[in-house]
Amino acid sequence: MSMNEDYDVIVVGAGFGGPVAAHKCASAGLRTLMLERSVTPGDKVVSGLAIPFYAFLYAPEFIRDGNPPLERPIRQVVNNFIRDGEIYAKDTSLWIPPPLVLTYTAYCVPLCVWLADRAVEAGTELRTRTTAVDLVMEDGKVAGVVTDKGDTIRAKVVIDAAGTQDGLALKAGLRKKLPTDTLELYMLWDYEMAREDVEREFGNKVEFFCAMPDERIVAPLGFGSTFYIFVYRDSIHPGLGQFIVTEDKVENVARHLEDYFERFTTTVSRWRDDIAPKVTLRAKMFDVCPIYAGLDRNVREMPIHGDGMMIIGDAAAMESAAFGDGVPNAWFSAAIAGDVAVEAVKAGDTSAGFLQRYDERVKAHNLIGASLSDTRRYDMRWALPGNDEREMRRRAHELFGRGVWRWRHITGQVVREAMQAMSRDPGGALKWLKMFNRFNRNCETGFSDTLSKYE
Amino acid sequence: MSMTYQEFPGVEWIEGAGDFITVDEKLCDGCGNCIRVCLAKCYKMTGKKAHVDNLERCMECGACWYSCPPDAIQFSWPPGGTGFRTLWG
């Protein structure tokens, strides 16, 4: 084996979290290698995607102060309630005034490429088209990875940022396959739409749809979950999620997803008459989303580190149980893992005992903790037994209406933390304001400072 | 070489992925979960045993693997640079 196959850190995966960890390590001067199995970073990441404002407020500075490729600032959520195939009520109580933003929509490839660019700029070596198929184990300690090309690459620390269906943490004996009842299967569509039409039909709003199970369009919970339309610069991105299991039985999810979407698009006039004539289907995709993994005690108790290894983001089941947003926690946990890797390599100790501080800092992170334990979305199912529409609307109001700002919810916690931070450091608040203004302008013009070319 | 399919516009499959998902017939109890969750229709049932018919439209979601009670499905990633990709995720 040649000397140049030795690294301080190997990051597996250049999705949303990997590049953040790699950026930290490389910036501190560690020899950092990032492996990505896809051709282009992000081209195997199938996501929503709307990234809530708090991800950017508390993300590493290079994101907050940079020019990432984002699509549209979203300032309002419209909850549509459907009965007899039509919208009969709306809850539009969740909104925020400009220049503030609730969430930014984005495509995965441009954003993951931008993040990977920043990691490479900081000194990370990025190898795409490379799958890590196994770990190098030495005396029970992770000492590197084996690639699909048959290469053995050694490192002092491996950061596993391989996303949901990750197999490496299983191979290391640290984690187990996620239980089926924590998962949803999502179907996603991408439609082109002229910018004037997007402005007229949606503006800076995203829409959610709720209905009781009998409608067979989208149930609040049960085997149906959310149906949403995320709104981009000149396209829209609907997503329909279904639980894989109800009452211990695996549903015919494949058929339900196709049927429900067909029924929605042909019966609900909001789509059939207002939207359908103005859109062209560009892509159709699907993926598994581990939305309730955080609510499962056994999953929460699975280790997120071992000897020579730390596990971040979706590979560590850190998707928020409330909104299904996983990017914030992928960024937060990646930043912590990056810091700990730097400390460990400097201290010459990458044992599980040293890396324990990764665990501790993740557990002490208020936003990660609050998002993993949020039961509001899961609790929507309690509207089902009585077929209780009022209960469904009350619960939707808590989740995607003004109820979001309650102190005990994650968003309330964010506001509280932000206020504390502002009183400590008013200069920081100014940076946030600048961030919103810059991001909003960039969404208008489509500007980003991406370096890599891709197609 | 890559393939596209009418059912999934905007997605391409790069050749060389191989048999990255397999069923251990000895463990399969014929419950049919894999068929019910796979949106790409990758599985077929012969008698009381499921098998991977083809992975041509597989989006590597793992739903089959997660839904198999006796753990009869082996799931791994295809080699780097192969399998599905999309610019619209």
Ligand SMILES: Cc1cc2nc3c(=O)[nH]c(=O)nc-3n(C[C@H](O)[C@H](O)[C@H](O)COP(=O)(O)OP(=O)(O)OC[C@H]3O[C@@H](n4cnc5c(N)ncnc54)[C@H](O)[C@@H]3O)c2cc1C
């Ligand atoms: C349908 C859906 C909707 C979602 N909506 C939202 C949303 O609106 N907002 C939000 O914030 N989050 C959303 N999420 C969650 C979000 O996409 C994830 O939480 C986020 O992508 C996790 O980041 P990550 O870095 O942990 O993993 P990923 O972004 O999945 O990155 C993992 C990377 O590792 C690579 N990889 C995997 N294995 C290997 C290997 N062995 N060798 C080399 N490379 C490997 C993959 O190709 C991939 O690029 C959604 C998810 C889904 C499925």
Ligand code: SF4
């Ligand atoms: S990974 Fe997903 S698409 Fe591929 S065979 Fe399994 S269920 Fe089907």
Ligand code: SF4
């Ligand atoms: S889910 Fe598993 S056990 Fe059930 S039919 Fe498929 S392979 Fe067989």
